[in-house]
Amino acid sequence: MENKSNSRIKALQELNFEHWLGNIKINTKNEAHIIGLGSGGTNAAKYIWNQWEKGRFTMINDLDNADIPDGINLIPFQSPKIRMFSGKQRDFYIPDMEQALEMPDELTGLFRENCRFVLLAGLGGYTGTMMAEALSLMLHKEQKDFLTICSMPFSFEGRNRLTIAREAMERMKVIHNCHFFELDMLRNDHVNMALSEAFPVADSHFYKILQESGLL
Ligand SMILES: Nc1nc2c(ncn2[C@@H]2O[C@H](COP(=O)(O)OP(=O)(O)OP(=O)(O)O)[C@@H](O)[C@H]2O)c(=O)[nH]1
Numbered sequence: 184m185e186n187k188s189n190s191r192i193k194a195l196q197e198l199n200f201e202h203w204l205g206n207i208k209i210n211t212k213n214e215a216h217i218i219g220l221g222s223g224g225t226n227a228a229k230y231i232w233n234q235w236e237k238g239r240f241t242m243i244n245d246l247d248n249a250d251i252p253d254g255i256n257l258i259p260f261q262s263p264k265i266r267m268f269s270g271k272q273r274d275f276y277i278p279d280m281e282q283a284l285e286m287p288d289e290l291t292g293l294f295r296e297n298c299r300f301v302l303l304a305g306l307g308g309y310t311g312t313m314m315a316e317a318l319s320l321m322l323h324k325e326q327k328d329f330l331t332i333c334s335m336p337f338s339f340e341g342r343n344r345l346t347i348a349r350e351a352m353e354r355m356k357v358i359h360n361c362h363f364f365e366l367d368m369l370r371n372d373h374v375n376m377a378l379s380e381a382f383p384v385a386d387s388h389f390y391k392i393l394q395e396s397g398l399l
């Protein structure tokens with residue numbers, strides 16, 4: 184596991200991200216560009232958009248639930264999945280975490296602009312986990328002004344998601360500016376939280392973190 188993590192970090196470091204980046208150094212007064220990664224990151228970013236609407240917003244997600252407000256930049260990304268079994272109404276898939284991440288072409292140029300990048304992701308699936316790790320490492324390496332906020336899955340989501348998330352967090356802890364919070368902790372503040380409220384509460388917590396950090 185240690186070796187696997189080290190080799191993943193080394194492989195990421197060897198990726199060449201130069202063509203995405205300009206030479207402009209970012210100062211701390213820059214406008215925020217909120218980037219939602221995967222469905223969790225996208226829904227959190229959408230919540231922030233509804234409250235704030237001041238910064239720039241990009242979402243990187245599949246088109247399945249692409250209910251994206253006007254003015255938000257959507258970069259489509261279809262993650263690799265393994266079909267586990269077929270149900271009566273639909274098939275069931277899990278993320279294929281063994282597949283290497285292929286960045287969409289539309290990402291070219293996104294990180295050239297002069298702003299503070301704020302990456303949001305729910306760890307545990309493919310898109311949010313893989314993108315949060317790769318993009319944070321790239322931004323860190325290029326000394327860009329950035330912040331990454333990731334949630335760790337609720338325990339009711341199952342062991343597989345938790346393992347994916349924990350392994351990613353272990354690798355990402357070495358990257359500055361990456362922050363993590365446990366979704367389970369939200370259950371302390373919302374004792375009788377219904378299942379249907381769990382993710383909307385999670386979305387609002389991303390907003391709260393950004394507000395309290397003085398970013399919004
Ligand atoms: N805040 C928030 N978190 C979510 C939501 N949906 C899922 N999550 C969390 O995000 C984690 C990752 O799930 P997704 O965001 O659906 O996965 P993804 O990044 O889109 O990954 P793939 O679909 O596998 O490519 C989950 O394990 C949840 O903990 C949501 O609507 N809001």
Ligand SMILES: [Mg+2]
Binds near residue numbers: 221222245308310
């Ligand atoms: Mg998804």
